[in-house]
Amino acid sequence: MKKLILTIMIAIAAAAVAASAQTTAMPSAQQITVKVDEYMRSAVEVERFSGSILVARDGQPIVSKSYGMANVELDVPNKPNTVFRIASITKQFTATAIMMLQERGKLNVNDPFCKYLADCPAAWQPITIRHLLTMTSGIAGASVIEIGPLRGLPVPWDQWLEATKKKPLTSTPGENFRYNNSGYTLLGLIIERLSGKSYGEFLQENIFTPLVMKQTGYEDPRRIIKNRATGYRQLPGDPITNVPYAEIFGLYAAGGIYSTTEDLLLWDKALYTDKLLSRRSIDEMFTPFKEMIPGKSYASGWWTSKKFGHQEIGHGGNLAGFINYIARFPAERVTVIVLSNNGRGSSGKISSVLSAIVFGAPYEIPKERKAVAVASSVLDKYAGQYRVQLPMTNFIITNENGKLMALRDAEPKTEMFAESETDFFLKTEDIQFKFLKDTNGGVTGLIVHQGDGTLYEVMTGQKIK
Known part of the structure; x- marks a missing residue:
């Protein structure tokens, strides 16, 4: 019986400490x-x-x-x-x-x-x-x-x-x-x-x-x-x-x-x-x-x-x-x-x-995005049609004279700028793209991050063409 009471007291104390820690974890004003x-x-x-x-x-x-x-x-x-x-x-x-x-x-x-x-x-x-x-x-x-x-x-x-x-x-x-x-x-x-x-x-x-x-x-x-x-x-x-x-x-x-x-x-x-x-x-x-x-x-x-x-x-x-x-x-x-x-x-x-x-959660301070040059032959591999299921939408990516362009449904075509060989961003909107590859280096899809976060913050598209 004493062991049971001791166990209960320890559990209550642990819960109190956890609750206190959770409360104190909130930053002050x-x-x-x-x-x-x-x-x-x-x-x-x-x-x-x-x-x-x-x-x-x-x-x-x-x-x-x-x-x-x-x-x-x-x-x-x-x-x-x-x-x-x-x-x-x-x-x-x-x-x-x-x-x-x-x-x-x-x-x-x-x-x-x-x-x-x-x-x-x-x-x-x-x-x-x-x-x-x-x-x-x-x-x-x-x-x-x-x-x-x-x-x-x-x-x-x-x-x-x-x-x-x-x-x-x-x-x-x-x-x-x-x-x-x-x-x-x-x-x-x-x-x-x-x-x-x-x-x-x-x-x-x-x-x-x-x-x-x-x-x-x-x-x-x-x-x-x-x-x-x-x-x-x-x-x-x-x-x-x-x-x-x-x-x-x-x-x-x-x-x-x-x-x-x-x-x-x-x-x-x-x-x-x-x-x-x-x-x-x-x-x-x-x-x-x-x-x-x-x-x-x-x-x-x-x-x-x-x-x-x-x-x-x-x-x-x-x-x-x-x-x-x-x-x-x-x-x-x-x-x-x-x-x-x-x-x-x-x-x-x-x-x-x-x-x-x-x-008190982690976050990142905004930084200027800097464009880097990527070979046109690499951009050619990204060209194609990508289908996103949620929301149901399509991205058509093209390489036009060494510039990677994105077209989403009926929206205007927009130039994509490279941050690395696989990561791109738009200047017109807070949107970033990451191209996905298989073990053989073939492009299989892309991940789209919408910085505004009001609808679909992260979208994954499969390359279908």
Whole structure:
């Protein structure tokens, strides 16, 4: 009996020591601030970061700083209250609005979407609201090109909807995950029809005003919005350039909100309370429908994944000179928000590094990438077609007069620069490639690292041609 008691006491003591060690392993606020400052100096110098960051623990900011210019022409610096277009971070607000309507008995997320849409195509009949929330509906959505040159003009929803109805599904509803804006555009339509208000009005009355998010709202290019930043793009070694304002399909309920780091912290804090939704609805919103990507799943307007051994719930947004990320670690009450008005930036990567600093995990300081010469005969071996399964996409690599070029689906062809014989990088985006070889030196595939980390951080492609 004494041995049993002694064993139990030792186990309790060991657990206490382990818990204490785990707690003390978290850096202090001062340590975090010093390391964040060091990292951000390099991010500004090397990666041309321009924007605002906020690191908080238990709802209190540890670091809240801004870098670069909100408006280069007028010499206006970014500040913590600078307003940024948050792009796809909008989706979490749309998902919250849908959950609000469910709590009020207006809908059920398991309802067929066609219950709320007249003249629904036969192929859409099996699609539920949950499928739209989790991007598993299979709806493709019509592009601007298919409907006409509409940039800068009010979006004709009726034309977009009719064109979208005619497109075939990309997969059986509920079967495959495919990131797109169309489902959230349709969710905005549901919010308007069931609430009797515009999408922007519903969010203002039910989310922004109750949370006193005074610098958050629905984007309108015609409105004067105080402290609004301009979107830019600057590549390493190149001058900064304006990015034309874009009002495109996929904004609206998929990407049409503007906000600040300060307001997004208010939003984050509200998600720990029942001020907007019950705990049950919040948990439902954060629960993935299926694990579609190894180690990373999509819930309703949020990605869920493990980072540094901690559960992260987050989302990014990228649009017309703005690139952003919000990361939440609910168990530890840690929040990292990165909003940038340099569209070439790497807000997702910066968010990951700032999170690593908070948890005492390892990270790397940004360094300038230097191109080296690689023989054209070596580049010839890399030429070919590579298929990536998640997401389903193709890279076509060509050697054009000693320059390795990458073409991804319908995107513009981009030059790849060598860091070594097998490692390459892009200057236009924070993307790196590593070519894989078999024991005989034959090229079998490639690994693609997307520095922004907002969707598929690491993709593996097999050489098929």
